[in-house]
Amino acid sequence: MATHEDDRLPPELAPFTRDTADHLDRLVARARPTPDFAAMLARARELDPAAVSADAVARAEALPPVVPLAPGEGKGDAEALAPFTGALKAELDGKLAERRLASIPPPQVSRRRRIGVALGVAAALAAAVLLAVVGPDLVARRADQRGTAAALEGAGGRHGETRVGGTTEVHVDGVAEPRAAVPEDMPWKTSSEDVLEDMPEKSSSPVPASPAADDPTDEKPRKPVAKDGPRRRKPVEDLAPAPAGPSLEDEAQLLWQKGELAAAERKYREILALPGAGARAELAYGDLFALARQLRGGDGQAAVWREYLRRFPSGRFADDARAGLCRRSPAVSRAACWQDYLEHHPAGAHRKQAEAALAGAAGGEAP
Amino acid sequence: MGSLLQLLRPGSTPSASEAEDREAELLHRARGGDIEAWSRLYQEHFDRVFRHIAYLTGDTAAAEDLVQETFARAFVGLAQFEGRGSFAGWLRGIAVNIVRKHWRSRYRGDQAMDRLEVVSAQRSVGTDADPESAHLRQRRAEVLMAVLETLPPHLREAFVLCDLQDMPVPAAAAELGISPGNLRVRATRARARIRSELVRLGWLAEDSHDKERDHGDA
Structure with a gap:
């Protein structure tokens, strides 16, 4: 029977265990293998074909490359988004009063709904005009009833006029409340389904801060709001995330989040066309792979992989792109494709699948 | 407005119970055959399982193979996970069994x-x-x-x-x-x-x- 003292590591062994743990940590950090979900699933199917359908394996192969999360321990989405959420929180805390005045970007809405919003804004404008015409009479009447100061406060709307203008209040209410009532349009939806979609990571720019530049289609309903007076514009200017405005990447991601895939793809293509956009273009391709799959399926994605490899034959996604093309290649040319893969990526993340495929082909079995 | 601000004011990291709920949801969907949910679980646990196996084997090359085997077996045996312990612990238990086999085969x-x-x-x-x-x-x-x-x-x-x-x-x-x-x-x-x-x-x-x-x- 072990004694309590026996539970402890003998002190003379402590340096050995410490050094071994350090050594293993270094090995692990150095190894950092790339997770290969598709290969794992193919193995699972080998183990139990009934538990894993061929369709599931095919779908896994079409998923975007699975890359390690942050170094060390695995991290959740919220942690990965911490810089974004932190920046947003700071901005909110610092400019909460101004934000209450700012027009919050309308959610992704149907054309019919946009028309409805436009009509609503027009109605609000009409009300403002009416108020301007009839207002003095109303004020005078209310002044008669409650005194001038009280009447002025009441004419300002539901919020305090001492801080904001009356007409501004009308429009804040008219725009902000529908936004709050449509949580599905929040850019940081956290439902697991949304996390799993091939949606882009959240932009580092606070999305709600510069809506007008992000979606030109939303400008029309908001223009009348901007004409309401200088107070209306100022908060928007204050909240601009950067003097240069949102980047093409931000715009593309926002469009993607709104479900405007073709427009998002066009934005990413604009990045590709920028002169000297080496690293930016390469990163844009990373998003284009998934976008192309959503827009045009596996063949569309494969076309982007090929385009990428022509431009970046040794790029950061070349390993996954080549492996993806091999998985999709016809059976007759698959072995040659994997052979080519191994020549380009002798230590690639998919080498085991390549070797297995070649071994299968050598045995007369199409991989 | 209040509800909007609540949504706009996220904590930088989810609480333990939020993370558990999220993982439970992913597991539920994975059991239903949702490949993307599985992909997420795989991605989130890969590094830890790999490290665990590397510690046991002292060999990162072997660990690279064994971690895939661990997840493949977990995938086909997910119905056996009853949720009494943590999913991470269950994965590590599978990893230990696979490492034992590995030792037996090469020892x-x-x-x-x-x-x-x-x-x-x-x-x-x-x-x-x-x-x-x-x-x-x-x-x-x-x-x-x-x-x-x-x-x-x-x-x-x-x-x-x-x-x-x-x-x-x-x-x-x-x-x-x-x-x-x-x-x-x-x-x-x-x-x-x-x-x-x-x-x-x-x-x-x-x-x-x-x-x-x-x-x-x-």
């Missing part, structure tokens, strides 16, 4: 002893040098790993979990599928065997244990 006692002798024979450089030199630390790690290879699997895994990974005894015992008392016995035996080997190879003095104890008592 050759004589080869392990030969390797230990070779590794240990290179030690002369270090013992008289600065005791904290990088070289000496590297040598100690290599020797201990070589000694571990000579141990029976049940002692080796007990030592790795308790003394290299510093896992709490109850958690380590649950992972190995044995009682905490049993684990303590195994860990104690492993330490004794390791110490004995290190003394035999000249890495520890015969009376080092007594000296340390005297030191501690003084």
Whole structure:
């Protein structure tokens, strides 16, 4: 029977265990293998074909490359988004009063709904005009009833006029409340389904801060709001995330989040066309792979992989792109494709699948 | 507006219960055949399982294969996960079983002893040098790993979990599928065997244990 003292590591062994743990940590950090979900699933199917359908394996192969999360321990989405959420929180805390005045970007809405919003804004404008015409009479009447100061406060709307203008209040209410009532349009939806979609990571720019530049289609309903007076514009200017405005990447991601895939793809293509956009273009391709799959399926994605490899034959996604093309290649040319893969990526993340495929082909079995 | 601000004001990290809920949701969907949910679970747990296996095997190349095998077996056996413990613990338990198989398939006692002798024979450089030199630390790690290879699997895994990974005894015992008392016995035996080997190879003095104890008592 072990004694309590026996539970402890003998002190003379402590340096050995410490050094071994350090050594293993270094090995692990150095190894950092790339997770290969598709290969794992193919193995699972080998183990139990009934538990894993061929369709599931095919779908896994079409998923975007699975890359390690942050170094060390695995991290959740919220942690990965911490810089974004932190920046947003700071901005909110610092400019909460101004934000209450700012027009919050309308959610992704149907054309019919946009028309409805436009009509609503027009109605609000009409009300403002009416108020301007009839207002003095109303004020005078209310002044008669409650005194001038009280009447002025009441004419300002539901919020305090001492801080904001009356007409501004009308429009804040008219725009902000529908936004709050449509949580599905929040850019940081956290439902697991949304996390799993091939949606882009959240932009580092606070999305709600510069809506007008992000979606030109939303400008029309908001223009009348901007004409309401200088107070209306100022908060928007204050909240601009950067003097240069949102980047093409931000715009593309926002469009993607709104479900405007073709427009998002066009934005990413604009990045590709920028002169000297080496690293930016390469990163844009990373998003284009998934976008192309959503827009045009596996063949569309494969076309982007090929385009990428022509431009970046040794790029950061070349390993996954080549492996993806091999998985999709016809059976007759698959072995040659994997052979080519191994020549380009002798230590690639998919080498085991390549070797297995070649071994299968050598045995007369199409991989 | 209030609800909007609540949504706009996220915590930078989810609470433990939020993370658990999220994982439970992913597991539920994975059980229903949702490949993307599985992909997410795989991605989130990959690094930790890999590290666990690398610690057990001391071989990252082998760990790379075994981590895939672990997830593949977990995938086909997900129905057996009843949710009584953590999913991470369940994965680690599968990993331990796979590592045991790996050891059985490649373990050759004589080869392990030969390797230990070779590794240990290179030690002369270090013992008289600065005791904290990088070289000496590297040598100690290599020797201990070589000694571990000579141990029976049940002692080796007990030592790795308790003394290299510093896992709490109850958690380590649950992972190995044995009682905490049993684990303590195994860990104690492993330490004794390791110490004995290190003394035999000249890495520890015969009376080092007594000296340390005297030191501690003084």
